[in-house]
Amino acid sequence: MRILKFGGTSIGSVDSIRSVLEIVQKSHEYGENPVVVLSAMGGVTNLLTQLASDAAEGKNFTEGLQEMEARHFSVVKQLLAVKYQNPVFTRLKIYLNELEDLLQGIFNLRELSLQSKDLILSYGERCSAFLVSKIAEQHFPQALFVDAIQFIRTDSHFGSAHVNQPLSEQLIQAFMASNPGKLLFVTGFIAANEQGRITTLGRGGSDYTAAIIGAAMGAEAIEIWTDVDGMLTADPRIVRKAFSLPVLSYTEAMELSYFGAKVIYPPTMIPAFLKKIPIVIRNTFNPAFAGTIIQHDGGKTTLPIKGISSISDISVINLSGSGMVGKAGFSGRLFTLLAREQINVVLITQSSSEHSITFAVHPADAVRAKRLIENEFELELQANKLLEPEIENHLSVMAIVGENMKKTPGISGRLFHALGRNGINVRAIAQGSSEYNISVIIAKPDLSKALNAVHDAFFAQLNKTLHVFNVGTGNIGSTLFRQIQDQYGFLLDHNDIEIKVVGISNSRKMLFNSEGIDLGSWKEHLQQDGEQADLDGFVDRMRAMNLPNCVFIDNTASEYPIMHYEEIFRSNISIVTCNKIANSGRYSQYRLLKDTARRHGVDFFYETNVGAGLPIVRVLRDLMLSGDRIIRIEAILSGTISYIFNNFNGDVSFHDVVKNAQELGYTEPDPRDDLKGTDFMRKMLILARDAGYSLEPEDVQLGSILPDACIQAASVDEFYRELKAADDYFNDLKSEAAQGNKVLRYIGKLENGQVSIALEMVDHAHPFFALSGSDNIISFTTERYKERPLVVKGPGAGAEVTAAGVFADLVNVGA
Ligand SMILES: NC(=O)c1ccc[n+]([C@@H]2O[C@H](COP(=O)([O-])OP(=O)(O)OC[C@H]3O[C@@H](n4cnc5c(N)ncnc54)[C@H](O)[C@@H]3O)[C@@H](O)[C@H]2O)c1
Numbered sequence: 001m002r003i004l005k006f007g008g009t010s011i012g013s014v015d016s017i018r019s020v021l022e023i024v025q026k027s028h029e030y031g032e033n034p035v036v037v038l039s040a041m042g043g044v045t046n047l048l049t050q051l052a053s054d055a056a057e058g059k060n061f062t063e064g065l066q067e068m069e070a071r072h073f074s075v076v077k078q079l080l081a082v083k084y085q086n087p088v089f090t091r092l093k094i095y096l097n098e099l100e101d102l103l104q105g106i107f108n109l110r111e112l113s114l115q116s117k118d119l120i121l122s123y124g125e126r127c128s129a130f131l132v133s134k135i136a137e138q139h140f141p142q143a144l145f146v147d148a149i150q151f152i153r154t155d156s157h158f159g160s161a162h163v164n165q166p167l168s169e170q171l172i173q174a175f176m177a178s179n180p181g182k183l184l185f186v187t188g189f190i191a192a193n194e195q196g197r198i199t200t201l202g203r204g205g206s207d208y209t210a211a212i213i214g215a216a217m218g219a220e221a222i223e224i225w226t227d228v229d230g231m232l233t234a235d236p237r238i239v240r241k242a243f244s245l246p247v248l249s250y251t252e253a254m255e256l257s258y259f260g261a262k263v264i265y266p267p268t269m270i271p272a273f274l275k276k277i278p279i280v281i282r283n284t285f286n287p288a289f290a291g292t293i294i295q296h297d298g299g300k301t302t303l304p305i306k307g308i309s310s311i312s313d314i315s316v317i318n319l320s321g322s323g324m325v326g327k328a329g330f331s332g333r334l335f336t337l338l339a340r341e342q343i344n345v346v347l348i349t350q351s352s353s354e355h356s357i358t359f360a361v362h363p364a365d366a367v368r369a370k371r372l373i374e375n376e377f378e379l380e381l382q383a384n385k386l387l388e389p390e391i392e393n394h395l396s397v398m399a400i401v402g403e404n405m406k407k408t409p410g411i412s413g414r415l416f417h418a419l420g421r422n423g424i425n426v427r428a429i430a431q432g433s434s435e436y437n438i439s440v441i442i443a444k445p446d447l448s449k450a451l452n453a454v455h456d457a458f459f460a461q462l463n464k465t466l467h468v469f470n471v472g473t474g475n476i477g478s479t480l481f482r483q484i485q486d487q488y489g490f491l492l493d494h495n496d497i498e499i500k501v502v503g504i505s506n507s508r509k510m511l512f513n514s515e516g517i518d519l520g521s522w523k524e525h526l527q528q529d530g531e532q533a534d535l536d537g538f539v540d541r542m543r544a545m546n547l548p549n550c551v552f553i554d555n556t557a558s559e560y561p562i563m564h565y566e567e568i569f570r571s572n573i574s575i576v577t578c579n580k581i582a583n584s585g586r587y588s589q590y591r592l593l594k595d596t597a598r599r600h601g602v603d604f605f606y607e608t609n610v611g612a613g614l615p616i617v618r619v620l621r622d623l624m625l626s627g628d629r630i631i632r633i634e635a636i637l638s639g640t641i642s643y644i645f646n647n648f649n650g651d652v653s654f655h656d657v658v659k660n661a662q663e664l665g666y667t668e669p670d671p672r673d674d675l676k677g678t679d680f681m682r683k684m685l686i687l688a689r690d691a692g693y694s695l696e697p698e699d700v701q702l703g704s705i706l707p708d709a710c711i712q713a714a715s716v717d718e719f720y721r722e723l724k725a726a727d728d729y730f731n732d733l734k735s736e737a738a739q740g741n742k743v744l745r746y747i748g749k750l751e752n753g754q755v756s757i758a759l760e761m762v763d764h765a766h767p768f769f770a771l772s773g774s775d776n777i778i779s780f781t782t783e784r785y786k787e788r789p790l791v792v793k794g795p796g797a798g799a800e801v802t803a804a805g806v807f808a809d810l811v812n813v814g815a
């Protein structure tokens with residue numbers, strides 16, 4: 001036999017009642033008649049509570065009664081054939097008249113006892129169960145309405161009565177034996193005391209009814225039909241990626257329910273737990289879904305934890321002082337006191353030095369708890385053996401739960417790594433020795449970030465989400481967006497990485513969307529919905545959004561974003577940048593940024609600072625980390641100048657080749673940065689620093705390829721005019737080289753801690769002779785690559801290869 005319990009939302013509307021009957025039908029086809037337990041129609045219990053208190057306060061309750069009638073009558077009209085309607089109306093009318101009389105009595109007396117309130121609430125379940133039984137009777141002649149007051153016996157603790165389990169079981173068994181072959185529709189939540197007065201079972205009451213009947217009948221399962229897909233890994237309103245768990249043990253379900261998950265109320269599980277009857281959580285609105293089975297063991301699963309639960313508002317009380325050290329009985333007194341005063345202690349931690357005890361309570365209890373402690377420990381306080389108890393508010397508890405964590409090392413490591421990497425400070429920690437649960441206390445504003453980060457850390461085989469804030473939407477930025485969009489599905493399917501661009505800014509506008517900006521139409525969105533750009537505001541907003549796995553990408557050539565790098569790292573946000581200015585300014589700044597990133601455990605990736613997407617920064621880092629020593633670096637690292645010299649032949653003028661390079665996206669936004677050698681200087685400086693030399697920009701010996709007039713030009717346009725005027729100068733250079741069968745190459749060198757860059761003419765014997773397009777080349781001569789250097793060569797400029805390099809850095813964040 002199965003017990004099917006339907007909550008208020010499941011019978012809240014005509015459509016949902018239809019689904020309920022289909023579910024009953026299926027279950028009926030499956031085997032014997034199920035027992036159906038019903039709550040009041042959605043919202044009716046609240047309505048009745050309101051009516052009762054209105055009546056007690058002498059307020060008019062007629063309108064509410066009419067609403068109660070209308071809700072039930074409208075179901076009758078829609079779901080019962082006309083010929084069956086009258087007797088049902090009559091019976092409902094009788095209930096409603098009784099209810100009205102009761103309310104009138106309360107109104108007259110201006111008094112509402114718990115006993116009368118239970119009686120009033122009982123009409124919710126009685127009307128719903130009766131009504132649904134009558135609708136069912138049209139298809140199932142064996143349907144029978146049952147008022148559970150006939151067989152569930154409780155004490156007289158009105159409002160939340162205790163069930164007399166043995167007696168109730170006997171009565172239930174007797175009732176079932178005398179009603180064979182019936183399909184029972186039973187009222188949930190309500191019962192009766194020994195005098196036959198109506199009582200209610202408190203929170204989770206209808207689930208409890210189902211569990212009691214299930215236990216009495218040794219049911220094969222108790223199905224709790226609700227409006228969610230079962231127990232989820234986390235609160236889906238906060239963690240979008242939360243998913244339904246197929247199997248949980250009773251203990252796990254209790255731990256998860258204790259902190260937050262409102263799907264079931266743990267005490268209702270006890271009768272089922274004792275008889276090892278599985279409880280299945282199912283969704284009335286998605287009946288095809290299997291839901292969650294709560295059973296004796298947690299099932300076979302590879303998941304290290306089952307879920308993450310939380311309480312968003314909690315207060316912590318901290319007690320410290322020498323008075324507790326080595327004093328047996330101190331914590332006994334403390335917690336006995338709190339228990340006696342009905343203060344629920346959510347979590348306790350004590351350090352092994354025994355110098356302090358920290359415990360968490362609900363905020364409403366905090367001040368009272370502090371006063372109680374002050375009274376109880378007055379002597380200790382006076383003698384300074386105990387310091388004033390301190391209350392801290394605005395905190396949350398987050399707990400990871402699962403039986404698999406038992407005896408599995410590394411679980412807490414993973415938890416704290418995820419928290420630490422995201423800059424979440426842990427205020428207190430508790431782990432029960434049962435090892436089902438590790439709880440941490442954190443600041444309330446961090447809760448959402450913590451839940452998401454920890455969810456990703458434990459369920460990462462399902463994917464990790466990188467939240468990207470990008471400044472700069474020019475050549476590189478816009479190409480990167482296109483690449484991310486093209487690659488989105490692949491990354492998700494094959495690497496379980498999801499990239500959400502949640503903030504975009506250029507120098508005119510900025511736009512945010514924590515769900516991710518549609519990269520197919522970012523331009524239009526930014527144009528239409530963007531706010532006025534403001535870099536301070538952009539960074540502030542990024543921090544305020546407080547998203548997990550957050551990455552700031554700098555795709556500008558501006559010095560302004562760099563001023564924020566340090567505070568961005570301090571906010572535990574990683575940075576990926578193709579902007580070379582940060583690493584090629586003062587050495588102290590380079591050092592500070594690297595150290596800050598390291599101290600905060602976040603990534604600072606800038607592969608595209610040298611040779612665009614070519615692996616150069618990475619190669620140098622690996623050489624250094626593995627203990628190699630750089631003897632010499634020789635390189636051509638200006639894609640623009642490479643392109644120019646490779647295409648400055650025949651009749652074409654130097655001026656036109658430069659223009660071409662700019663059109664092809666090789667140059668810096670201001671091409672003089674390339675031609676003056678500034679861009680190359682920056683790259684050599686970055687390499688030298690990464691190789692261990694603390695050089696300043698002025699330490700680089702920079703030979704120019706431009707005549708002074710071009711360098712001094714006031715604007716880009718004027719620069720191009722000067723360039724045209726300098727045609728002869730460049731033609732002379734070209735023919736001089738050609739005469740010696742040589743080519744022009746702008747070559748950088750690092751040797752003995754010295755960096756120089758100079759224009760050279762090289763012949764075919766030189767390894768840099770044969771280059772084409774915008775190719776870069778770099779050769780590392782090291783202790784290990786001494787005879788033949790390690791060489792990296794390929795296109796070192798252009799939007800595609802650069803954006804691809806930024807993209808690669810991005811996906812490596814947190815790897
Ligand atoms: N082109 C290449 O091959 C290559 C290779 C490696 C690195 N890079 C680097 O890529 C970066 C971008 O180059 P690009 O060609 O895309 O430049 P671009 O001029 O096309 O785009 C620059 C973008 O930055 C934005 N911007 C400038 N200042 C800003 C500010 N203060 N706040 C917000 N946004 C701001 C602009 O609005 C624009 O959207 C440069 O740092 C360059 O050195 C380029």
Ligand SMILES: N[C@@H](CCO)C(=O)O
Nearest residue numbers: 638639640666667668
């Ligand atoms: N402007 C740069 C882009 C690559 O950093 C170049 O020409 O090399």
Ligand code: NA
Nearest residue numbers: 607610612614
């Ligand atoms: Na590179």
